[in-house]
Every structure is written in structure tokens, then in C-alpha cells.
Amino acid sequence: MTRHCLVTGANRGLGLEFVRQLLARGDRVVATARRPAQAHDLNRLSGEHPGRLHVLPLDVADPRSHAELARELPLADEHGLDLLVHNAGVMASGERFGTVAARDLDSAFRTNAAGPFLLTQALAARLAPGAKVAAIGSSLGAMSATARFGTPSYAISKAALNMAVVQLAHALRERGIAVYALNPGWVRTAMGGERAPLLPQDSVAAMLRTLDRLALSDSGGFFQYDGERLGW
Template identity: 40%
Template sequence: MRVFITGANRGLGLELTRQYLERGDQVFAASRQPTQATELQQLKQQYADRLVLLPLDVASADSIAAAVQAVQANTDALDVLINNAGVYPHAGSGDAHQRLGQLTHDDAIETLQVNAVGPLLVAQALLPLLRAGQRGRILSISSGQGSLTWKATGDPYHYSASKAALNMYMRSLAAEVGHMGLISVLVDPGWMRTDMGGDHATQEPADSARGIIRLAEQLHADENGSFLTWQGQHVPW
């Protein structure tokens, strides 16, 4: 399998990269500064023949175009895209900046640009490669925070809104790519112990990664456009 992963330098993205490599797959691991991503560089030494490290800022059209060219230099097709890159401006889930009274225009735009618009434009740019692959699948990492049904708090405003926007973008995409034989789904990875999730989170990224890889393997056409947990259960919109 040929897999493209954004935000691959830490947390869930790093774990997905590691587990796909351990399975024997080829991985295109994208992050903003791969030369400074210590753990990715270590994996590159171990899996030099199957790991390609790419610089990618999903908020930059030029960066997305350059990443696509780098992939095309190595392969003529992709089988899986995992839109994992995301931001939670400032310190992560314990920070006050996404609470009423602290909200700013700049934080809102950054969060929406990276968490919602970026994944859509990455998917659009990689579409020809995914169409050339085996049962091309697009898994975009969303969050239970993006569920309108589950939303019962104010904080975090921007993060929740960005994930709800991502859900709509990828649901829209699913309606079109389904006719091309591709599958696009949203995945809630659970509350993980990462820089973004914080120390109080209940889950290890390795467990989520295992579930997401299994989910990608087992996806069927009738699940196109679904919002699922990492264990394959439906999440309410």
C-alpha cells in the first residue's frame, strides 16, 4: 500500500507512520519541518527504502503543489490519504483562548485554514494519484468536538467549528468521489494523550492508530461519507 499522511511528525500522525511502515507499506510522511522531526528522521534511517519525508504546510497552496510533485517523483498512485494535520492554537486543550471573552479573528482563521480548508485542498490535489490507486480511501481526522449533536459546551469555539466544517467539506467530497470509486470518511480518533489532547486524555495514540489502519482496510463503498469512531462506530453529525 502507498499511504500519504499529513501531520506525521508527532502524536497520531507519527504513530500511523510507524505502524504502516512496520506492516511493510510505503509511506509519504508530510510535516511542516521534517528536518527537525527527530522521530521521523529515526524512522527514515530504519525504513529508508519505504519512507519519504515531505515538507508540507496545508495552509499554503504552493506547499501543497510541491508535495504532490514530490509524491509523483516516487510513485504513480496512492491508496490511502490520511488528513491528520491539525492545530489547536496556543497551548492545546487546556488553553483559555477558545473561550468566550478570549476569542480572536486570527485564531479563528488559523484554525479553520489548517483544520478544514487545508485537508480539502490536499485531497483535491492528490485526487489523480488516489484515483490511480487500489480502492483509494481518504480518511480525515475529525473529532467528537465537531459533532453538533454532542456539542454541549462553549469552549473550544474555533476547534469545534473547524472540525464541523471539515466534516461538511469531506461529506461534500464523498458525494463526488464516490462516483470515481473512492471512499471519503471522517474519523473521531478519541481523546488521546498528545500535545494537543493533554495529559488527562484517556487513550494512547498507538491504539487509535491501530484502529484507524484497520478501519481503512475494511471500508466499504456504502460507508462513503460516514463519520466514524476509530473503532468503526457511527458518530452523530
């Protein structure tokens, strides 16, 4: 059965790989990027999959952009969404205690935590009964796994994302819509760096298999890419 999916931050890395693999499954995809004209790989895929991939603009940190996407989405795909993947994220580099900038904390929170929460709220009417919402989290946001000071803006915002997932799970449960936080692992992307052991295609393939297995009873949970339940 063809699913109707939306992936944020789809111009590169994990987001782009989600788009590739969902298309390979036969699904229809709306892929978002802040600057679609510069998303060359996405636009190439769109040409290869006419009618099944639509590329739309979205700034996850801007609620006005959420509202515009909600207005445009029915024009790109009149069906409700079966899968919403919150992949867009930011990480400030080189943060040191004593010099962490308020603007970096604010940017990380607006993009990594408030963005997925508010976008899900804005698109709630477009989510089909039984849909799944996947927020790409991080083990760096797990307080139980934190053993040192590092990447504070990113870590704090990903911890907040975990609570956003729990809140959304409660809000959407009555409609049979499940919400999960997924840790993709340490992946070889622009954010993860060249030393990362996981390739994007392997991480995404595992996350999609995990999403296939997860049920409504798992909603509000935090899971490793391979399906292992993680602690907060």
C-alpha cells in the first residue's frame, strides 16, 4: 500500500536518504528544505519520480513557514499524511563552557524542539488516522547517558524534543496517531562527520524497519535506530 509521507530537512544527509528509501518503497513523498532551489539532489530525484515527489519550502524554526506549508500541502498531495519525519536539525560547533551563546541555544531550541512540536500541531489536521510521526532525536539528549560536558545547545534541545514527543503522543493518541523519538546513531553526515561508523543508508533502513514494527502502544517512546528502547 502506498503511503503518503513528509520529510523535513530533506536536502541532504539523513533527510535525503529517507526520501530515497521511501520512494524506493513506492511511497509518495513531500520533501521540505529551507531553499528548495539549491536542493539539487532533491530536485534531481523529483525529475526521476514525477508525481511522487514534491519539494516544498520550509523553515522549521519559523511558525509562519509552518502555516504556509499547511496551506500548500493539499495542493501537493490531497491525501492525509501516513508518515511525518522530523529530520531537520542544527548543531552549533565549538561550544565551550563560559562562552555558550544565547543565540545558539535559542536557534537549537527553535529548530530541534519547538519546530517539530509546532509543525506537528500545524499539520495535525493533515495526519491520517493511524499515522506515525518520527522525530529524529539523539542519545546526546538522553540525561541518563550524559557523562561529560559537550554540545550543550544541541543536547539541551534534543532533551526538550523528547518531552515534545511525549506531549504529542498524548495529544494524538485518541486519533490512533503514534509519535516516536528515534536515535539514528552516529552517522557519517555533515553533522556526524567522517569518523562516524554508520552510513546514512544503513541508519535510515534500520529506522524504517523499526517504524514498521512499532505500534500505538509504543507511542511516546525513545528508540535506537534498531528498535532498542532507550532511557531518557
